[in-house]
Amino acid sequence: MSCQYVKQRCDEYIDNSLSEVENMIFKEHLDKCPTCHEQIQQAQQIREALHNMDIPPMRSEFAQQVINNAVQHHETAKPNLYKGLSLALAASLVFVAMTGLYFNQPVIEDSPAIVIGLNQTKNVKLLFDAKDNIDNVSISIELSENLTLAGYNNSKLISWNSQLQKGQNVLALPIMATEFGKGEVIARLEHGGKNKTFLIQINTQQGGSTRNNLNPDFTPLNV
Amino acid sequence: MSLINLWSRKQDKQQLFESLLAPYIEHLYKLAYRFRGNQADAEDLVQDLLIKLYPRTQEMSGVENLKPWLDKILYHLFIDQKRKESRSPINLKSEDLDENTETNHPLTFINTQSQENDRYLEQVFQALNELNSDQHSLIILHDLEGYTLSELEQMLETPIGTLKSRLNRARGKLRELLMEPNSNSQRYKQMRG
Numbered sequence: 001m002s003c004q005y006v007k008q009r010c011d012e013y014i015d016n017s018l019s020e021v022e023n024m025i026f027k028e029h030l031d032k033c034p035t036c037h038e039q040i041q042q043a044q045q046i047r048e049a050l051h052n053m054d055i056p057p058m059r060s061e062f063a064q065q066v067i068n069n070a071v072q073h074h075e076t077a078k079p080n081l082y083k084g085l086s087l088a089l090a091a092s093l094v095f096v097a098m099t100g101l102y103f104n105q106p107v108i109e110d111s112p113a114i115v116i117g118l119n120q121t122k123n124v125k126l127l128f129d130a131k132d133n134i135d136n137v138s139i140s141i142e143l144s145e146n147l148t149l150a151g152y153n154n155s156k157l158i159s160w161n162s163q164l165q166k167g168q169n170v171l172a173l174p175i176m177a178t179e180f181g182k183g184e185v186i187a188r189l190e191h192g193g194k195n196k197t198f199l200i201q202i203n204t205q206q207g208g209s210t211r212n213n214l215n216p217d218f219t220p221l222n223v
Numbered sequence: 224m225s226l227i228n229l230w231s232r233k234q235d236k237q238q239l240f241e242s243l244l245a246p247y248i249e250h251l252y253k254l255a256y257r258f259r260g261n262q263a264d265a266e267d268l269v270q271d272l273l274i275k276l277y278p279r280t281q282e283m284s285g286v287e288n289l290k291p292w293l294d295k296i297l298y299h300l301f302i303d304q305k306r307k308e309s310r311s312p313i314n315l316k317s318e319d320l321d322e323n324t325e326t327n328h329p330l331t332f333i334n335t336q337s338q339e340n341d342r343y344l345e346q347v348f349q350a351l352n353e354l355n356s357d358q359h360s361l362i363i364l365h366d367l368e369g370y371t372l373s374e375l376e377q378m379l380e381t382p383i384g385t386l387k388s389r390l391n392r393a394r395g396k397l398r399e400l401l402m403e404p405n406s407n408s409q410r411y412k413q414m415r416g
Contacts, residue, residue, distance in 0.1 A: 011391050015365075015372075039398075046397050047366055049347040055256045062266065063248040070273035071237050122263035150261070172308075174261060 003029075006036045014043050113201040116177040121150045124200065126171040126187055130164040137164055138190040139171070146179035147202055177204035240280045244273065247293055254294060257363045258301040260352060268304070272297050294368065295378045298360055305356040350400035358393035365390060 006029055012018050013026050030037045116122045140159040141149070148154045175185065185200040251272065256265035275296070276283065286292045351359060364370045364378070372390070376383045 011387065011394060014394075017371075042398050042402055043394055046347060046394070046401060049344055050351070050362070050366055053257075053344055053348055055253050056262050058249050058252045059266075062252065062269075063245060066248060066266070066270050066273050067241050067244060069270055070277045071240065073274045074277050075237070116263075120263065121261050123261060 003033060003036055006030075006033070007039075010036075010040055010043060013040065014047065113182075113203045115203050115205055116175060118177055118180060118204050121174050121176040124173045124175050124185070124202075126173065126198070126200070134164040134191055136191065137162055138188075140188045140190075141173065142186040142188070143175070144183035144185075144202075146177060146181050146183045146204060147185065148176050148178055150174040150176045175202065177202065180204050236280050239284060240277055243280070243283050243289065244276070247290060250290065251293060251297060254297060254363070254368065255301070257367060258297070258360060260348065268297065268301060272300055275300065291370070291374065291378060294364070294370075298364065298379065301360060302356055346401060347397075350397050353400055354393055354396060358389055358396065361386065361389055362393050362397070 006013075006026065009018065009022070009026070013023070016023075018026060030040060114122070114124055138159065138161055140157060142157050143149060145156070148156075149158065152158060171187070173185065177183070181204055183202045183204065185202060187198045187200065189196050189198075248269065251269050252265055255268040255272075256262065259265045259268055272293075276293075283289065283292075351362065354362065361375070361379075364375055365372065370378065372383050372386050375381070375386055379386070381389075
């Protein structure tokens with residue numbers, strides 16, 4: 001058996017889908033070949049790690065909540081539901097209109113408050129609609145004391161340079177609420193000495209919040 | 224007469240819907256979490272799935288094995304979401320953010336065994352997210368959920384040959400991402416014996 005053969009069949013070996021004879025020959029090769037042995041060991045180690053990844057337990061009320069929302073979505077009178085949905089949608093997807101290169105004086109645009117459960121993370125998506133391609137945009141995200149960006153060690157100010165492409169640009173912020181109360185996220189975009197500021201209000205509440213939306217539309221803000 | 228048939232005769236759609244779905248919500252949440260990587264998005268994905276399914280309650284009651292049927296729809300919903308998201312070119316780049324934040328966090332130098340273990344698992348999770356959505360979901364469905372490639376051929380409506388090469392590339396990329404010199408994999412390996 002060659003190393004090339006091992007490389008080709010290693011997925012089947014890991015999946016335990018080789019025949020008994022093939023499996024035996026495969027093992028014999030691994031005993032003699034440290035390179036192939038190492039490769040298989042690495043693959044098994046990754047697979048083991050995947051199995052060990054923690055999943056936070058489901059909230060106790062989630063099952064009932066998600067079923068009720070689905071039923072309500074279809075059974076409730078349409079006009080009211082539509083209105084309710086529009087509000088819910090704004091909760092995690094914020095639409096921001098950018099007017100290409102034409103930044104004016106600093107502008108603060110408010111969005112409807114987003115609700116996040118205490119110690120829970122919600123992906124808040126900022127949707128920037130750019131009329132042109134914009135290179136070298138300086139982006140900064142500032143978080144109030146009761147909020148943190150999951151995975152970024154409680155940093156309250158994060159800045160980097162990027163570019164906007166013509167059309168919709170999504171910035172996904174995994175925001176975690178660490179304390180009760182009202183908080184805010186300030187997103188600043190700067191280009192060529194001009195800047196624009198957006199304010200997103202975040203309220204923390206006990207337990208999680210579940211949107212009952214289906215369609216990926218959004219509520220525009222002060223366009 | 225089965226409970227499901229009895230419910231159908233009563234035409235109690237809401238109760239039928241609940242009785243069909245309730246046993247699978249936790250499983251769907253876990254699968255959605257593995258697809259999406261965080262609780263809020265996982266909950267939203269499950270919610271979207273159930274909203275889609277309610278009009279198909281009657282159809283569901285006739286499905287013999289509901290779990291793979293639900294997994295398949297959840298998978299397609301996830302892929303749709305990812306494709307919509309991928310049309311937007313700007314994302315937070317973790318390396319950009321690390322550059323700005325790393326020096327502020329001396330605690331990262333403390334190396335206890337469990338922290339290293341956690342960090343490696345985090346690396347695995349990040350590496351998984353580096354895969355494209357087809358590769359990502361194949362690893363989850365095959366390696367974690369235990370679907371065979373033959374089952375996935377039906378579920379994903381993709382020829383088995385394509386799935387084999389996709390799996391090979393996905394595992395290769397994970398190895399590549401995780402076996403770099405700076406990764407914690409070697410220490411993890413020692414810890415796991």
